[in-house]
Amino acid sequence: MTINRAGWPFDLNRRDLFGLGAGALAAATSFGAQAQTSGKPNPPPPAKPKGVVVVGLSQEPVAFNPLMPGVEVDEVVWTSVFNSLWVAEPDGSLKPDLAVEVPSEANGGIAEGGLAWTVKLRDDVKWHDGTPFTAEDVKYSLELINTPGFKARTRVGHAFLKDIVIKGPHEISWRMEKAYAPYLAMLANTHIVPKHILGKAGDPNTAPFNNAPVGTGPFRWGTRQPGDNITLVANQNYHGDGPYLEKAVLKYVPDMTALYAQFRTGQVDLVIISGIPANFYQEAIKLPGRKVAVAPSGNLEIIMPNLGNKAFAEKAVRQALYAAMDKQAIIDAIYYGVPKPTESFAPRESWAFNSNLPAQKRDLDRANKLLDDAGWKRSGSGTRMKNGVPLEFAVSTTTGNQLREQCQQLMQQDWQQIGAKMTINNMPAAVIWGEFYVRSKFESLLVGTTFRTGVDPDPASRFASDAIPVKGGSGGNYMQWENAEADALMKQGQETFDQEKRKAIYLKLQEIVREELPILPIFQYAPIEGVKEGLIGYRPNINQRQNAWNMGSWYWAK
């Protein structure tokens, strides 16, 4: 049984890769808006909302206040019921949504080197209850995030806000304590909530709104049958494109095999996020009336060494381990050659991706030489030692993830050949991603994660020296990597708003990370998603956390 445990999206995506045939990635390129009607031009959308789409999810959406903690499946509700000031498109550009334009230094929306922001808002937007949307709502939402006692999902970027001023019903400005370029991307994933409803609630953490949200998005909240489905209804007064569907049903099917069966029988129209189990891939691509392909993902599979460990603290050890790793064998033998190996922390599709990083190649001689030069001598048992410290460590990952367990075994064999003794110490998901992870109690991890801020390439919360929780930092630098040059670059990247200049900074940063190896990158993810033929508008988007991000513009061909 393939139960998708709530909240561990990255563990099961990996399963999706199992059994994939060659050509899957090529198919992915045509897996978009054009692909649904077998080459024929798409018919125009209906004049009035028509039809129902049933979206199959293997996790249940449960968090409906978009400013509170939630995972990918919850965002399906957020992006359908709410709007943000602007949205991130598949190509990485930002498109205005509630705002009239995306502020920039060129249009004067961002001034004083990033310290002063002004945003002009649309004047034709209404909340689902008919109340007009104004700058008050934006001010309220941003202030709510920073309100002590409110369980805000994240305050990254928002914490720098000050002096939020309403300059008119549809214009707002604020100042930042420091220039922070990734804030543009953060706002693309910050949904605006209604002041006239949530502001009147005694405690916004437990307001009735949180279970019957009112937004400005293409769909209104309909009904929820806990443990089963959520029905969203077309918002006929929507300010943007669509909606063209009368209803959208988010159907929760906990077992991934059963979800695939429902996709086959036509009970669900598409399977996203956890996707289709990979052992069904070959069968799924041949299903009549269904389009199944690999969708791009920004998550990376990596080895995360804990640099607090004496052996890993040494760069030569990390480099030697990376050189001895047979990445291609892992991808070919365990993952059927589908995911592409990567050398960077940034996804291939990012505008900041550095494609010129040296490609890792298995080289045992080089690995041995690196360790010899660094003074790691082989002991009688074959395991290298230096100053009484053996080159011995554990790699931990989620229990029961068979592909990762096979991966661990391959690495164990590879590293044994250079005198590094690797042990396996796996734990259940709720255990491994608890204190063990966030308090850096691991020796090393085999993990799938991201290194960006929202859709921005800024990885400071994962790599900066002041982001190490066990050293009092506030980020997610669980590797405990400290590098002054990288810190300076990341700071510079956050303060620069010119994309070309930022790109140069992140290209350099990727070179440093590739050289220093605070993470050993293996590959970029490729989950399999399926859509019923005739559904037009589905567009995978690596810059969103889920691919129902534009459900308002979906419609049926007939």
Added chain:
Amino acid sequence: MIGFLIRRLGQSLLLLLIVSMIGFAILHLAPGGPLSQFAAGGEMTQADLDRIAEQLGLNRPLPVQYAEWLWRMLSGDWGRSYRDQQSVLHVITSHLGATLELMLTSTLLAMVIGAWIGILGAIKRYSLFDALATVGAMVALSIPTFWFGLVVIYVFSVGLGWLPAGNRYTVGDGSLLNQLHHLIGPCIVLALVSTAVWGRYMRSSMLDVVNQDYIRTARAKGVPERQILLRHALRNALLPMITITGLHVPTLLSGALVTETVFAWPGMGRLFLDSISYRDYPVVMGILMFSAVLVLLGSLIADLLYGVADPRISGSR
């Protein structure tokens, strides 16, 4: 009788307190917590996670958390779910209907068929029917439920297209017929195992009775075989079944974890599994206490009914 009831209620309350302590301790001492899932994704920073842990009160000492939970429970507040912020009682009651529908149908089906197989097996002991029933029961008990569930889906939904591949109803069509159609698959799967269990119970209970002296006496008196069976044997053989039924009551409401998962049935079993995965402490504790009360209530009712059915037991108290 009243003294017995008071004594039993007192014991039950003490048991509930012990159950809650053990449950609370195990749940909270298990590594990980409700925020682990957010940490894995990398979107929330450590400061965000620490802040929310503080707001949820997860940083306080365990005895303090338990005392607060107990105090709230005693005042009728079951707490709020960490997952969807709804009150725990609301979360539980919103899943009860689905579970009750599934469990009641499958249990009734299993009891009727199981009792019939058991009685027939006992009367025709060592016959071909009895042998087949015995082997069938062993097979049914040995089949993993999730596998059988997937086979039912594969054969009847994907292959033959007779049954829906899961769900409680088609969204937009809540008609009784539609619901019954969806009920068939999970009902077959659940009833299979239960039928075997009920059949075995019934058979052994019936065998105990048919060898008693009073049955032989009845036969010697020339009472017709049918009357012996229905009036003498069956009535006595059903006595132990009352206890088993009483103990089965909690199962009716706590749901079928695996079947509900495979058939996307929005019941209590599924809720329990989801809540544990999420470490949704208030809901897990809520379900635990709910189940504990049901078990105690079920056995109490069984005891009382047993007394009603068999005056000898009632008199001995």
